[in-house]
Amino acid sequence: MLILFYITLILLFVYGPLIKYYERAWKGIPTWSQQAQTHAVKVTVIVPARNEEENIGHCLYSLSTQEYPADLLQIIVVNDHSADNTARIVVEYPASNVQLVNLSDYVSNPINSYKKKAIEIGVGLAEGELIITTDADCTAGPRWISSLVDCYLARGAVFIAAPVKIEAGKTLLSVFQSLDFLTLQGITGASVHKRFHSMCNGANMAYSRQVFYEVDGFRGIDNIASGDDMLLMHKIFAKYPRNVFFVKNKDAIVSTQAAGDWKAFFNQRIRWASKADKYNDKRITAVLVLVYFLNVFCLCFLVAGLWNPRWLLFFLILVLVKTGWEIFFVRAVAAFFNQQSLLIYFPLLQPLHIAYTVAAGFLGKFGRYEWKSRKVK
Numbered sequence: 001m002l003i004l005f006y007i008t009l010i011l012l013f014v015y016g017p018l019i020k021y022y023e024r025a026w027k028g029i030p031t032w033s034q035q036a037q038t039h040a041v042k043v044t045v046i047v048p049a050r051n052e053e054e055n056i057g058h059c060l061y062s063l064s065t066q067e068y069p070a071d072l073l074q075i076i077v078v079n080d081h082s083a084d085n086t087a088r089i090v091v092e093y094p095a096s097n098v099q100l101v102n103l104s105d106y107v108s109n110p111i112n113s114y115k116k117k118a119i120e121i122g123v124g125l126a127e128g129e130l131i132i133t134t135d136a137d138c139t140a141g142p143r144w145i146s147s148l149v150d151c152y153l154a155r156g157a158v159f160i161a162a163p164v165k166i167e168a169g170k171t172l173l174s175v176f177q178s179l180d181f182l183t184l185q186g187i188t189g190a191s192v193h194k195r196f197h198s199m200c201n202g203a204n205m206a207y208s209r210q211v212f213y214e215v216d217g218f219r220g221i222d223n224i225a226s227g228d229d230m231l232l233m234h235k236i237f238a239k240y241p242r243n244v245f246f247v248k249n250k251d252a253i254v255s256t257q258a259a260g261d262w263k264a265f266f267n268q269r270i271r272w273a274s275k276a277d278k279y280n281d282k283r284i285t286a287v288l289v290l291v292y293f294l295n296v297f298c299l300c301f302l303v304a305g306l307w308n309p310r311w312l313l314f315f316l317i318l319v320l321v322k323t324g325w326e327i328f329f330v331r332a333v334a335a336f337f338n339q340q341s342l343l344i345y346f347p348l349l350q351p352l353h354i355a356y357t358v359a360a361g362f363l364g365k366f367g368r369y370e371w372k373s374r375k376v377k
Contacts, residue, residue, distance in 0.1 A: 001304060001311065004297060004300060004301075005314070007297065008294070008297040008298070008301070008318065011290060011293060011294045011297065012294065012318065012321060012322065014290060015290060015291070015294055015322070015325065016321075016325040018287070018290070019325045019326055019329050020325070020329075021190075021194075021196075022186060022187055022190040022191070022329055023186075023190075023328055023329035023332060025189075025190035025191070025193055025194045025196070026186050026189055026190040026193075026329065026332055026333060027332055028193065029189055029190070029193045029246065029248040030248065031248050031249065032147070032150070032151060032247050032248055032249040032252070033249070040072075040153070041072065041128070041129060041130050041149050041152065041153065042072050042073075042074070042127055042128040042129055042130070043068070043072060043073050043074070043128045043129075043130045043131075043132060043145055043149060044074040044075075044076060044122070044123075044126035044127060044128030044130070044131055044132070044209070045063055045073070045074070045075045045076070045132045045133070045134065045145070046076050046078065046118075046119055046122035046123065046126070046131060046132070046133050046134075047059060047063075047075070047076070047077045047078070047133075047134055047135070047136050048078050048080055048114075048115050048118040048119060048122075048133075048135070048136070049077050049078065049079055049080060049082065049086050049090075049136035050079075050080035050081065050082050050086070050114070050136075051082050051083060051084050051086060052082070052084075052086050052136035052137060053082075053084040053085040053086050053089060055136050055137040055257075056077070056086050056089050056090060056136045057089055057093070058139050059134070059135075059136050059137065059138060059139060060075070060077075060089075060090070060093050060095070060098060061139075062138075062139040062140045062141075062144075063075050063098075063134075063140070064093075064095040064097070064098065065142060066140075066142055066143075066144060066145045066146070067142045067143050067146055068145045068146055068149070070095075070096070070097050071097075072128075073097055073128075073145065074097055074099065074126065074127050074128055075095070075097055075098045075099065076099050076101055076122045076125060076126065077090045077098065077099070077100050077101070077136070078101045078102075078103055078118035078119070078121060078122050079100060079101065079102045079103060079104075080103045080114050080115070080118050081103060081104055081114070086136075087100060087102065099125075101121060101122065101125060103117065103118050103121065106121050111222075112222075112223055112224070112225050113218075113222055113223070113224060113225050113226075113227075113228070115202075115228050116218045116221075116222050116227075116228045117222070119133060119218075119228055120217055120218055120222075123209060123212055123217065126209055128209065129208065129209055129210070130148075130149060130152055130206055130207075130208065130209070131206060131207055131208070131209050131212065132145065132148060132205070132206040133202055133203075133204075133205055133206075133228075133229075134202075134203055134204055134254055135202065135203045135256065137256050137257060138164075138203050138204070138254045138255065138256045139254065139255055139256075140204075140253075140254045140255075141250075141251055141253065143251040144251060144252060144253075144254065146251070147162075147247060147249045147251040147252040148160055148162060148206045148247065148252060151245060151247045151249075151252075152206065152208075155243075155245055156243055157206075157243055157244070157245045158207060158208045158211045158236060158240045158243040158244065159200075159205070159206070159207045159208075159211070159233060159236045159237065159240070159243065159244045159245075160205060160206040160207070160244075160245055160246075160247055161188060161189075161192050161198075161199065161200035161201070161204075161205055161233070161244070161245070161246045161247075162204040162205060162206065162246070162247050162252045162253075162254070163185055163189070163204065163246075163247075163248070163249075163252060163253045163254075163336070163337070164181070164185060164201045164203045164204045164253070164254055164255075164256065165178075165181075165185075165253050165254070165255045165256070165337050165339070166178045166181045166255075166256055166257070166258050167255050167256070167257055167258065168258070168339065168342055169257075169258060171258075173258060173259070173261070173262060173265060174257075174258035175342060175345050175349075176345075176349050176352065176353070177258040177259060177265060178258065178339060178342055179330070179342055179345065179346055179349060179353075180353065180356075182330055182333045182334055182337060182339060182342070183326070183329070183330055183333070184199075184201075185201075185333060185337070186329055186330065186332070186333035187199060188200060188201065188246065189246045189248060189333075191284075192244065192245065192246035193245075193246050193248075195241060195244075196283065197281050197283040197284040197287065198230065198233050198234055198237045198244065198281055198284070199230060199233075199284065200229050200230055200233045201229055202228050202229035203254055203256060204252070204253075204254040205229060205233070207232075207236060211236055211239075211240065212232075212236075214239065215232075215235040215236055215238075215239055216235075217232075218231075218232065220235075221235075221278070224274075224278050225271070225274065226271050226272065226274050227278060230279070231278060231279070234279060234280050234281050237281070238280070248336070250336070253337070266356075266359070266360065266363075269356070269360040269364075270360050270363045270364045271364075272360075272364070273360050273361050273363070273364025273365070274364040274365070288361075291357070292357065292358070292361045294322075295354045295357040295358050295361075296358050298315060298318050298319065298322070298354050299354055299355060299358050301314050301315040301318065302315045302351070302354075319350050319351065319354070322350065323346070323347050323350050326346075327343070327346060327347070330343065330346060331343055
């Protein structure tokens, strides 16, 4: 345990400056405001959807009521073999620029990444020069598309990572997810801004249709179940490192609800973790390894503390130091998303966060998960 003690100290004192780096980088991202004439670009929004009858109507309403000319906006919902009323809701939706595409018309045999295939088909049918992707359980404010198009035009962007917010409810699970996601969003913005490594979320990102084809789309990564967002971003970043941006604009935020139960939450996070060893960007791999093993060792000291109280004391000190490093960073990100009220729970949920990080990371590599009623290895 003594060797583990010294290794943990080394990891902790690498982790601390890294978090401070992210904090400074996040604060250094300029808040984006409109600079270009945004009503000049044909846009296609692609929404992959599977069994989303409870959410798709809200999503379509937020898209069809955008402050963006309807004749320059194409909305493609790709129905991924839904067994509910998702397709009917889309077909009956009263907006002429909403189009339903059934994935079953294009895919007859089982594949490993239905979402990538759905997006690929959507891009193939797209009329817009700018592709925007979001999820069927997301909603956006009225200036969402305008804010992304503005960044695309004013900065010459070929790929835009944009902010996503998990709405916190009254349950412990929803608060935990919201806080966890705040950290991820802060790291996303900071890393993209500094070009330290590339991160994004498929619920809110945009890219040039031409560039999608220049990098051969999902070719080479289409056998990986997850990664329709970050793995594609890595390909584009490798070709256009100076034309990839994070847009820090509250108009650009999309919101989604927290997973409804712990099983759904863990399946989601395991799905995200499953692509961790597929990144070509080794900088993000190094960060993930650092974070994972710091949490593993923290958990080891918690378990060891059941037999020896001094290791339990060391665990508590580790958690306090780790929380001290993180709290100022999370506070800065929470201010952008108007979620400062959640910070009171942040120290209290640290032990749970450590345990979940270890479990999700392990199962993402070695386990299976279920997503949208599909079991994936």
